[in-house]
Amino acid sequence: MTLHIIACQVFYREVSFLASQSSCTTTITWMPQGMHNTPELLQKALQLEIEKLDQAYESGTLRQVPNALVLCYGLCSYGVAGLSSRHFPLALPRTDDCIGIFLGSQQRYLREFEKHPGSLWLTNGWFETDAVPAEKDPAAIRAKYAEEYGEENADFLLEQDQAWIFHYHACSYITSPAYRKNASFQERARALAQRNHWDFYTFNGDNSLLFRLLNGEFPEDEILLCPPGAKIFPSFDEKKVCWKAEKA
Amino acid sequence: MDQKELLAEISSWLQKGRMPKVKEMVTQALDEGISAKDILEEGLLDGMSVIGEKFKNNEVFVPEVLIAARAMNGGVEILKPYLVEAGVETKGTVVIGTVKGDLHDIGKNLVKMMMEGKGLNVIDLGVDVSPEQFVATAKENNADIISCSALLTTTMGEMKNVVDLVKADPELNGKVKVMIGGAPVTEAYCQKIGADCYTSDAASASDAALAFCQGA
Numbered sequence: 205m206t207l208h209i210i211a212c213q214v215f216y217r218e219v220s221f222l223a224s225q226s227s228c229t230t231t232i233t234w235m236p237q238g239m240h241n242t243p244e245l246l247q248k249a250l251q252l253e254i255e256k257l258d259q260a261y262e263s264g265t266l267r268q269v270p271n272a273l274v275l276c277y278g279l280c281s282y283g284v285a286g287l288s289s290r291h292f293p294l295a296l297p298r299t300d301d302c303i304g305i306f307l308g309s310q311q312r313y314l315r316e317f318e319k320h321p322g323s324l325w326l327t328n329g330w331f332e333t334d335a336v337p338a339e340k341d342p343a344a345i346r347a348k349y350a351e352e353y354g355e356e357n358a359d360f361l362l363e364q365d366q367a368w369i370f371h372y373h374a375c376s377y378i379t380s381p382a383y384r385k386n387a388s389f390q391e392r393a394r395a396l397a398q399r400n401h402w403d404f405y406t407f408n409g410d411n412s413l414l415f416r417l418l419n420g421e422f423p424e425d426e427i428l429l430c431p432p433g434a435k436i437f438p439s440f441d442e443k444k445v446c447w448k449a450e451k452a
Numbered sequence: 453m454d455q456k457e458l459l460a461e462i463s464s465w466l467q468k469g470r471m472p473k474v475k476e477m478v479t480q481a482l483d484e485g486i487s488a489k490d491i492l493e494e495g496l497l498d499g500m501s502v503i504g505e506k507f508k509n510n511e512v513f514v515p516e517v518l519i520a521a522r523a524m525n526g527g528v529e530i531l532k533p534y535l536v537e538a539g540v541e542t543k544g545t546v547v548i549g550t551v552k553g554d555l556h557d558i559g560k561n562l563v564k565m566m567m568e569g570k571g572l573n574v575i576d577l578g579v580d581v582s583p584e585q586f587v588a589t590a591k592e593n594n595a596d597i598i599s600c601s602a603l604l605t606t607t608m609g610e611m612k613n614v615v616d617l618v619k620a621d622p623e624l625n626g627k628v629k630v631m632i633g634g635a636p637v638t639e640a641y642c643q644k645i646g647a648d649c650y651t652s653d654a655a656s657a658s659d660a661a662l663a664f665c666q667g668a
Contacts, residue, residue: 279605281636300605317606321553321580349515357469357519364518364558371555371579438605440641 205229205420206268208292210253211276213237214302214329218411219276221382222418230418231268237333239283240301246283250275258290272429274417278304279444287436288450294430295422297413298444302327306378308410309426310444320405322372326396327409328380331389338369338396374403381411455486459495462527466499469519471526478527488534492571496527500569504655514558517654521565528569535571543571544596544665547589549581550634551610556603559634559654563599566658572665583613587621590628596665599657602634611637612645619646629664633657 209232211219216234223230233253239246254273260266273292277284278299287294297305303325304313317323324338345365350358375397377390390406397404413426422429430436430447439446453461458481465473474496481491503520506512546567550560557579567574575593577585586598598618602608611632618624629648632641642650649664651657 281605282638314606317553321607322555353469353515353519356472357515357522360522361515361518364561367558367561368556371557438638438641440644444605 205272206231206270207272207274207295207418207420208232208257208268208270209274209276209418210235210250211274212239212280212302213333214327215276215305215414216329216333217382218306218329218380218409218414219418222411222414226418228418228420229268231270237330240280243281243283246280247286250277250284250287254287254289254292254294257292261291272420272422276305276414276417278302279438282438284436284445285438288430288434289432291432293432294428294436295417296428296430296436296445297417298426298428299413300444302329303378305413306380306409307407308412310442312410316376316407320374320376320403323374323376323405324372324396324402325376325378326389326393327378328383328389331392336392336396338375338400339392342366369400372400372402374405375400376405376407378407378409380409382409455481455484455490458484458486459491459498462491462495463499463502466496466520466523466527467503469516469523471519471523474523475526475530478530482530482534488531488538489540492528492531492535496524496531497569500524500566501655504566504653507655508653514562517562518558521562521569521654524569525565540571542573543662545573545575545593546597546599546661547575547577547586547593547595548599548601549577549586550579550601550603551607551614552580552582553610554602554604554607554634555579557601559603560601562654563601563633563657566654567599567661570658570662572658572661583610583617586614587617587624590618591621591623595628597629597631597661599631599633599661601632602637605636608634608636608641611641611647615645615647631657631661631664 206229213234214237272295275296278301280301299310304310306327307313346358346362349361375393377393394404428445434447434449462477507517548564550557564574590598600611600614615630631649632647639650649660651660
């Protein structure tokens with residue numbers, strides 16, 4: 205079986221490792237981390253990658269014709285809504301976001317989320333690919349607000365910007381089996397928790413969901429398989445995503 | 453400066469998010485004998501609707517809307533005693549909060565400020581509000597609307613629990629409207645859970661809330 209993987213850079217090491225061990229032949233497209241903040245752009249960028257593969261297939265220039273396109277994403281602020289391929293099934297984990305994938309299952313994520321609702325989840329991939337929100341210096345943020353919106357608004361905007369930090373209770377750090385050594389990221393996460401007076405938890409990462417995805421195993425309860433020509437939609441229930449046939 | 457110019461000036465300072473200036477000009481307008489109702493509608497709300505429109509068109513972003521809403525509230529605070537004196541009554545009561553498990557309140561705060569600007573009495577339950585708290589507070593205060601906000605797809609499911617609890621309560625069913633909003637919320641979701649109203653931004657939320665209260 206051949207799979208083409210379209211993955212968020214946050215999974216760089218996990219996906220690279222699992223792809224190297226996969227029973228499938230894999231090709232891959234990496235997408236920048238952090239696009240969940242602009243879900244419309246994420247959707248367009250993902251559809252563009254799918255379109256490239258569809259067009260390459262149509263023109264006979266696709267060297268490795270995949271049996272499926274594997275999306276290493278969750279619902280991700282609806283960044284996956286509306287995705288469609290003319291020629292390939294799309295495989296997508298039924299998770300809210302990458303946390304469920306890093307934890308190995310959506311169920312585990314929901315269990316932990318319920319225990320610690322106000323928790324900032326951090327992974328090694330996040331530390332490696334992007335700025336961590338609560339690590340930004342408040343004084344620098346305030347200075348930027350003062351410059352753009354005036355001194356009289358700076359404190360108010362900073363307060364609004366940082367309110368979530370006061371409401372949150374914890375930092376939940378997920379280890380990764382794909383990293384040989386990740387103590388420095390764990391320490392950064394712990395320091396962040398201390399600085400914000402949060403509790404600190406460490407969870408063992410679990411690559412089993414990613415393993416199945418990258419080995420072409422798509423159990424219906426865990427992974428959506430959207431047939432060619434159909435579109436992905438949010439299902440607004442515990443299954444997270446569904447597909448619907450495109451109207452003719 | 454005649455009345456029209458003065459009110460246009462208030463609107464303009466509000467659009468720039470300059471609360472101290474707005475407060476100063478509102479006081480000046482009152483001193484010059486302009487009615488509190490005119491200052492509110494042709495000065496403050498006029499400015500806010502310009503900002504609301506620009507936000508919808510992606511011409512301004514959340515910080516601009518926040519500081520404009522804050523400037524509006526600064527002006528409304530000064531006007532309040534005059535509005536009461538003039539017999540302008542509260543137009544309705546809204547219970548607002550972020551749903552259980554959701555601790556992100558910028559959007560909710562914005563909606564609250566916009567609703568207050570429209571003359572609605574807003575009871576803010578803050579963040580992480582259970583369906584039971586929404587319902588109990590709505591009953592205690594004889595509210596017209598429960599307004600729920602969520603930022604995460606993980607937590608938005610709680611909105612259905614609020615809707616179900618309201619529908620199961622003979623005292624509230626059909627009387628209290630449930631409005632929902634927040635980044636992951638859509639019209640399709642609103643219909644799926646049977647909520648009364650979804651709006652995509654704070655300005656539309658305050659318009660819809662006012663329409664509910666006046667129409668009911």
